[in-house]
Amino acid sequence: MQQSQLNIKNLKVLINTDHQNLDRSLLTDISFTLPTNSVLYLLGPNGAGKSALLNSIMGSSFYTVEGDILLRIDKNFVSKDAYNDKEFIKLLENAKDVINISKLLTHQRAWLGLYLSFQEPVNVAGVKTIDFLYNMYQLRHGETSQERFEKILKPYLKTLQLSLDSLYKELNMDYSGGEKKRLEVLTMLLYKPYLLMLDELDSGLDIDSERLIFGLIKEYLEEYNLSAIVVSHNFRIVNLLKPDKAVVLKNKTVAKTGGADLVEYIINNGYERI
């Protein structure tokens, strides 16, 4: 039997809000597994809660979750900065291969290698992109000289057609839509994630950028035998990043689970009859 990378069991997602009369429940009874070394397409009509689910897995404070999120961990992918948090390291040492991350804080999930690429890139005024990347890189991989960091950057910049100069702009400000997406991929590759969650990374990309970016992601996943969860409304990328599994969300829960054929079915028939 194939091992699971991520195992979501009876998950309930509630939105945190001050409004009294609002139905807070977004998703109920969500259960599925993401096998190791595989690509899972998380599908569903607009508003089905795909982003909410990815954000909840990342630990967003916008949501409250009940249930289990079991992650198979690999200590080679744990951030260096995590070792400054003794309690967290103790937890890690006591865990065997699988750890329930549903109560962990966002940055602790990130330490384990969880990586969510955001639908809307978030800007931070006054912070240069290069400084953000350098800080992030060191927290993840340990102290690195500025010189060495620039050396590491170089090949990525070349592949992604980004200039070093452009990294001296403020984080996600004054970049074009396509540049922002390429920055996101640069960030991802520098981060060296363990589990990728791509939330409409392809939106707004031209066809060449799409090929470039998803080609890089495919290469990365294959190199380290890693898994990814993909949310997209653009089925062109199915050809670039082939699905091994599909989960369809509808009416607040998992409506159907299947393989590549389920994706194919939805491309042809939509969500109506699911």
Add this chain to the structure above:
Amino acid sequence: MPALTEKTIYKISRFKNEPRWMLELRLKAFEHFKKRPMPTWGPPLDIDFNEIIWFKPVTRQPLRTWDQVPKELKEYFEKIGIPQAEREFLAGVKLQYDSSVIYGSLKEQLESQGVIFLDTDTGLKEHEDLFKQYFGKLVPYTDNKFAALNTAVWSGGSFIYVPPGVKVSLPLHAFFRISKYGTGQFERTLIIADEGSEVEYIEGCTAPLEKNYSLHAAVVEIFVKKGAKVKYSTLQNWSHNVYNLVTKRAQVEENAKMIWVDVNAGSKVTMKYPSCILKGKNATGAIYSLAIADTNQFQDTGTKMIHLAPKTKSIVITKAISKNEGINNYRGLIHISKDAQHSVSNVTCDALMFGEKCKAGTIPVNRVYNTTSKIYHEASISKVDSKRLFFLQSRGFTPFKAKNIIVSGFITDIIANLPLEFAKEFNVFLETQLKNAPD
């Protein structure tokens, strides 16, 4: 403690052995102080003038011994890495800061350049002519109630004269050396930068200092002559019972430049608007300020830029951070007179808020009395929003580091203008400030 009377003023003046005219000025200022009502604008001022110690001769007892200094303060000193002698002075263990070793060579160097650098009391004794010419000419006692109070009872502060063409930077430890009466309550600082000279002056300390007084009413007057340049940096972190009411003003002549860098944390109420009177053609005035307000703190800060000559330029960058229940106000006046043709003023005032209960406001007044000048005014209020924090945390930054990176980005213009001497200290200071900021 008895209320302030003329008798007290006679006593202060006699103790200092001052010239007659200074005593008379003090008395006139005192008369004005008594008559002048409390300001009717700005933060509430609930000051009991009967509880104020008007003058402390240097012979008073130390506040405490080094062993009595709180552990947190000692640790803070350790972190920011300031010399033991300064620590003892700052913590009130020593009344006078003994820096003869560090200061000795500096003093020689300054004297050989003709620079006068004295505490204001000694300055008055040795350079009465300069005092007659400049003292109280930029901030007259009639300016405001607290300037009147300061003029009546002033003690300590710095007096600096820089001769034409001389460039000098007065490092921080000089500030401690000069403060004969400690970082006094009613400091009076007078700086004269003669033609083509340059001077950089730093005052303050980021350590949260406990003082045994609750009112700090200082006056700073700076004369920037033709082609001269003055940079005056302040970093203050008063204890939370202090009313910090300071009048700072510079007069800037032709082709001259004045830069204020002003960082205010701590205090109960701060009212401070470092100003520039741009009197000569091509004069430039700039202020880079940061105010941090926590619960029970009201920071009412800003500036006045008065353009009186053609082609004058002013730059105002103010940043305010409010956390928990703190209140920040930007209060600014940009005045471009009829004669100040082709002048430009750039104003940016930004506020950053931590939590739901803090407040930030801006009260700008912009006046242009000619058609060739421009004022650019930008203001923003932003929240440290959970979206940004979540994004940074999802990239492995702890909540604390995420807050720190957002704030560092917010005040990047201020950091760029801080004196290098403050750099290390400032990082520690900022981290301490953010510790109790809500997520």
